[in-house]
Amino acid sequence: MRTRVKICGLTREQDVDAAVAAGADALGFVFHPSSPRSVDLARAAVLAARVPAFVNRVGLFVDAEPALIAEAIRRVPLDLIQFHGQEPPAACTGFGRPWIKAIAMRDGLDVEVAAAEYHGAAALLLDTYDPALAGGTGRRFDWTRVPPVLAPRIILAGGLTAENVAAAIARVKPYAVDVSGGVEAAKGLKDHRKINDFMQGVRDGDRRR
Numbered sequence: 001m002r003t004r005v006k007i008c009g010l011t012r013e014q015d016v017d018a019a020v021a022a023g024a025d026a027l028g029f030v031f032h033p034s035s036p037r038s039v040d041l042a043r044a045a046v047l048a049a050r051v052p053a054f055v056n057r058v059g060l061f062v063d064a065e066p067a068l069i070a071e072a073i074r075r076v077p078l079d080l081i082q083f084h085g086q087e088p089p090a091a092c093t094g095f096g097r098p099w100i101k102a103i104a105m106r107d108g109l110d111v112e113v114a115a116a117e118y119h120g121a122a123a124l125l126l127d128t129y130d131p132a133l134a135g136g137t138g139r140r141f142d143w144t145r146v147p148p149v150l151a152p153r154i155i156l157a158g159g160l161t162a163e164n165v166a167a168a169i170a171r172v173k174p175y176a177v178d179v180s181g182g183v184e185a186a187k188g189l190k191d192h193r194k195i196n197d198f199m200q201g202v203r204d205g206d207r208r209r
């Protein structure tokens with residue numbers, strides 16, 4: 001199976017185009033005001049409109065008001081919603097879109113229990129826990145904590161780069177990988193060479209799955 005790739009935190013037209021050209025399967029737009037990668041709805045609508053068919057547009061929220069999520073769906077062509085905060089399962093449904101739940105890999109977390117709790121999710125995005133940041137930490141977690149039985153539902157995130165993504169794929173065999181900081185020149189500004197190198201790393205990983 002080919003590992004899918006989501007590139008998150010896009011803020012510029014040229015970065016959207018570069019990610020699509022490199023073969024990304026999904027692009028993430030961060031609607032979390034305190035993120036350095038945050039975009040407002042008008043900007044996201046412009047960026048999302050550039051994305052061709054068969055590439056998914058993902059709107060990322062952190063404990064957002066339902067009214068804001070509903071407005072984003074009205075104004076921005078979003079294919080999926082990513083919940084990246086403390087949202088309980090009931091808060092993730094009812095928006096008329098498939099959804100991804102991000103799970104912070106804090107010490108002691110039982111991933112299988114979390115997966116059962118969020119059984120309605122299209123996928124679970126496992127990300128590094130940081131008490132000060134909701135996401136985009138740029139740091140990896142211990143990949144051996146991912147139960148192999150869940151791998152087909154997992155989007156692996158946290159500190160992935162062109163240098164480590166092949167090993168991550170060989171170890172975890174996730175459905176998809178998610179990257180933000182590992183393909184950036186600065187926060188919110190993607191480096192197109194890093195994007196291409198990352199995609200090559202994914203292909204290398206797929207040969208080792």
Ligand SMILES: O=C(O)c1ccccc1NCC(=O)[C@H](O)[C@H](O)COP(=O)(O)O
Binds near residue numbers: 062127134180
């Ligand atoms: O990217 C952010 O700034 C961010 C802020 C708040 C919540 C989530 C955020 N990003 C979520 C993502 O999906 C990132 O791609 C994921 O956390 C991995 O980031 P990185 O470790 O930089 O690759």
